[in-house]
Amino acid sequence: MACNVLIFSAYVVVMSFFLCSVHAKVNMNASFHLTSGDDSLRGRSLESKKVVFDVRKHGAYGDGQHDDTKALAKAWAAACSSSQPSIVLIPKGKRYLTKHITLSGPCKSSITFMPCTEAPTALTFYSCSNLKVENLKLLNSQQIHMSVEDCTDVRISSLTITAPGTSPNTDGIHITRSKNVQVTGCIIKTGDDCMSIEDGTENLHVKNMVCGPGHGISIGSLGDHNSEAHVNNVTVDTVRLYGTTNGARIKTWQGGWGYAKNIVFQNMIMENVWNPIIIDQNYCDSATPCKEQVSNVVFKNIRGTSASKEAIKLDCSRND
Ligand SMILES: *[C@@H]1O[C@H](CO)[C@@H](O)[C@H](O)[C@H]1NC(C)=O
Numbered sequence: 001m002a003c004n005v006l007i008f009s010a011y012v013v014v015m016s017f018f019l020c021s022v023h024a025k026v027n028m029n030a031s032f033h034l035t036s037g038d039d040s041l042r043g044r045s046l047e048s049k050k051v052v053f054d055v056r057k058h059g060a061y062g063d064g065q066h067d068d069t070k071a072l073a074k075a076w077a078a079a080c081s082s083s084q085p086s087i088v089l090i091p092k093g094k095r096y097l098t099k100h101i102t103l104s105g106p107c108k109s110s111i112t113f114m115p116c117t118e119a120p121t122a123l124t125f126y127s128c129s130n131l132k133v134e135n136l137k138l139l140n141s142q143q144i145h146m147s148v149e150d151c152t153d154v155r156i157s158s159l160t161i162t163a164p165g166t167s168p169n170t171d172g173i174h175i176t177r178s179k180n181v182q183v184t185g186c187i188i189k190t191g192d193d194c195m196s197i198e199d200g201t202e203n204l205h206v207k208n209m210v211c212g213p214g215h216g217i218s219i220g221s222l223g224d225h226n227s228e229a230h231v232n233n234v235t236v237d238t239v240r241l242y243g244t245t246n247g248a249r250i251k252t253w254q255g256g257w258g259y260a261k262n263i264v265f266q267n268m269i270m271e272n273v274w275n276p277i278i279i280d281q282n283y284c285d286s287a288t289p290c291k292e293q294v295s296n297v298v299f300k301n302i303r304g305t306s307a308s309k310e311a312i313k314l315d316c317s318r319n320d
C-alpha cells in the first residue's frame with residue numbers, strides 16, 4: 001500500500017518514516033521531549049538533568065535504507081523506563097525508515113507494533129503531561145499529522161507540517177481532551193484543518209501560526225452524533241492564513257450538547273480565504289434542535305481578503 005513519508009527535522013531532513021507512519025501513543029508522567037537536532041544539542045542547549053536517548057545508540061542506521069523501526073522503539077522504551085525526564089534524540093541530517101509502530105505507555109510497559117491497516121494519524125501523543133514537542137517537520141501524513149489527546153501542560157513549537165492542499169483529512173494539529181496547551185510558531189500547509197480544536201480542550205493558547213492551504217483553524221466539529229462537547233478558554237492570536245477555506249471557524253452539529261465558550265480569535269491576517277469568519281451551528285443536517293451553546297466569542301483585529309462575498313457568516317442555531 002502506498003504509505004506516507006514523514007520527515008522529522010530540526011533543520012533539514014532528519015527522519016522519514018516509510019511504509020506507514022509512526023503512531024506514537026505515549027502515556028507517561030515524566031516530562032517528555034521528542035526532538036531532533038545535532039549532537040551539539042547534547043550537553044549544551046538541553047537542560048542537563050534530562051537523559052538523552054539517541055536513536056543511533058539503539059541501533060538506528062539512518063541511511064534511508066535500513067528499517068530503523070526497532071531502534072526507534074528501543075530508544076523510546078529506554079526513555080520511557082527512565083525515572084528522569086528524558087529526550088529521544090533524532091540526529092540531524094539523516095533519514096530513518098520506520099514502519100507503523102505504537103509506542104505505548106504508561107512508561108515501563110511494553111511497546112506494541114501495530115499492523116498497517118487503515119490510514120493512521122502520523123503522531124499521537126496520548127495521556128502525556130509536561131509534554132514538549134519542538135522543531136519537527138511532518139510531511140505527508142495519511143491523515144491527521146499530529147494529535148494531542150488526554151494531555152495536560154503541553155508546549156508545541158516550531159513545527160512545519162506539509163501535505164498537498166488536495167489531500168483529504170490531513171489536519172495539521174488536532175487537539176482533544178487536553179488542558180493547558182500552547183502552540184506557537186508553526187507553519188502548516190495541508191488539505192484539511194490547520195488546527196482542529198475539539199471536545200475537552202481547555203486553556204489553549206495558539207500564537208504566531210501560518211496556515212494554508214487547508215481549511216483554517218477550526219473549533220469543532222462539536223457534538224456529532226448527539227454527543228456532549230466542551231471547549232473552554234481558547235485564544236488564537238497572530239495567525240496568517242493564505243488561501244484557506246475557512247479562517248476562524250466554530251462548527252457544531254445539530255443535536256449535540258455542551259458548550260464552546262470564552263474564545264478569542266485576534267490579530268489575524270487572511271489572504272483569499274473563502275469563509276474568513278464563520279460560526280456554523282448547523283453543521284449537520286438534522287431536524288433535532290441544537291443544544292450546543294456557543295458563547296463569549298471575540299473576533300478582534302482580523303483583516304485581509306475574502307474569496308467569497310460573505311466575509312462573516314454566523315449561522316446560529318435557533319434557541320429552542
Ligand atoms: C502518574 O503518577 C501518579 C503519582 O505519582 C500516579 O498516581 C499515576 O497513576 C501516574 N500515571 C500514570 C499514567 O502512570
Ligand SMILES: *[C@@H]1O[C@H](CO)[C@@H](O)[C@H](O)[C@H]1NC(C)=O
Nearest residue numbers: 180181202203204205233235
Ligand atoms: C485561559 O487559558 C490561558 C492559557 O491559554 C491561561 O493562562 C488562563 O489562566 C486561562 N484562563 C482561565 C480563566 O482559566
